[in-house]
Amino acid sequence: MLLSAADRALGRLDGSILTLPNPDLLVFGYVRREAVLSSQIEGTQSSLQDLLRAEAELLDELLPRDVDEVINYVRAMNVGLQRLRELPVSTRLIKEIHTILLEGVRGGRLQPGELRTSQNWIGPGGAPLSRATFVPPPPHEVPPALGHLEQFLHATDAIPPLVRIALAHVQFETIHPFLDGNGRIGRLLISFLLVEMQILQKPVLYLSHYLKAHRAEYYDRLQAVRDQGDWEGWLAFFLRGVIEVATDAAYVARRIVQLREAHRALITEQTGRAAANGHRLLEALFTKPIVTIANVMEITGAQFVSANNLVAKLTKSGILEEMTGFSRNRRFRYAPYIALLIDEN
Missing domain, CATH: 1.10.3290.10 (Fido-like domain)
Known part of the structure; x- marks a missing residue:
């Protein structure tokens, strides 16, 4: 059985x-x-x-x-x-x-x-063969x-x-x-x-x-x-x-799919003309959940200003979270996705 x-x-x-x-x-x-x-x-x-x-x-x-x-x-x-x-x-x-x-x-x-x-x-750490x-x-x-x-x-x-x-x-x-x-x-x-x-x-x-x-x-x-x-x-x-x-x-798979669909809808609603790049970045975050602005530029093909603005919008919406506290060399994590994976870790 x-x-x-x-x-x-x-x-x-x-x-x-x-x-x-x-x-x-x-x-x-x-x-x-x-x-x-x-x-x-x-x-x-x-x-x-x-x-x-x-x-x-x-x-x-x-x-x-x-x-x-x-x-x-x-x-x-x-x-x-x-x-x-x-x-x-x-x-x-x-x-x-x-x-x-x-x-x-x-x-x-x-x-x-x-x-x-x-x-x-x-056997116990450091124990001889006789105590194995x-x-x-x-x-x-x-x-x-x-x-x-x-x-x-x-x-x-x-x-x-x-x-x-x-x-x-x-x-x-x-x-x-x-x-x-x-x-x-x-x-x-x-x-x-x-x-x-x-x-x-x-x-x-x-x-x-x-x-x-x-x-x-x-x-x-x-x-x-x-x-x-x-x-x-x-x-x-x-x-x-x-x-x-x-x-x-x-x-967990169902929850990840629900998260993805909810965030796709949020990006469409809140990022305007940058929605296509937002969706592209979202897909990448499932395999690279911590990114820099340079990473976002590479993923989306956008220039620095556009990539920075996109990250700012996703951070404001709660999709991304700045994790260093620095003004330079910042890293952003896909916090809701990481939290879901850690939930039962």
Whole structure:
């Protein structure tokens, strides 16, 4: 029954996304929510606001140092989705994504993109092997274990796709093939497999929202599979998460569409002859929610005075919000859209 409900929830989500005028407008926010939440499970402190500020090159001293880890997660997600057009989910793809995930950040010296050649373990911080809660396979077992996992992913048996993805996630985390980044790679695999198996046409299921909210149970369920073989308990937990997150994502998608339509009407009403440029800027704000006047000039093709006037009108109407407090080098954010994404972050 849970599998049936999860399939229906994903079907509704996929349908609601594909009927939108431009589904890619939503993907930007969904990928970043997943990046922030998946990274927070591993202990990062950066928020969605921090990520957007960093991407807008607002590199001030208030930004957490670990924001680069979240930026790398976004890059890894986008590169992985691009590579899926020519390469199946495989050990090769996993290693490529791992390289991007750890480039220049914490864990960057722990063999990015290379399968581990030493023993690792899971346990309290700084604890020795004797106090480990779980010891993954020894290094020489990692390549064949990943090979078996790859065969399982692409087998033509009758296992339902969602069940296959759920089982694969546990198995990847149990193999623990890298010295760092295994949790994030394992959650990226969920998104990649949903797209590769054509369950979703766009990566809009941010399962890390559910896994973070139930972090203790998440780890307990993984360990129960290893200790007691409780695959059924894990599957029920995973499927409940899919149902909850897919239902939430469809709701957020509807709210984003409503926001877009309301702001299109407001721009038409309040910007006069600049309405065409206003609409062009609005569409761009869904993928670049923090902009400068120079950005607006580039997006609209308008000169400085016209771009500045347009931003002033959108700020007055509440669509944009100046966020620096400076008279020069100002940045403006699409505050209502960011607030909607953060609402349940």
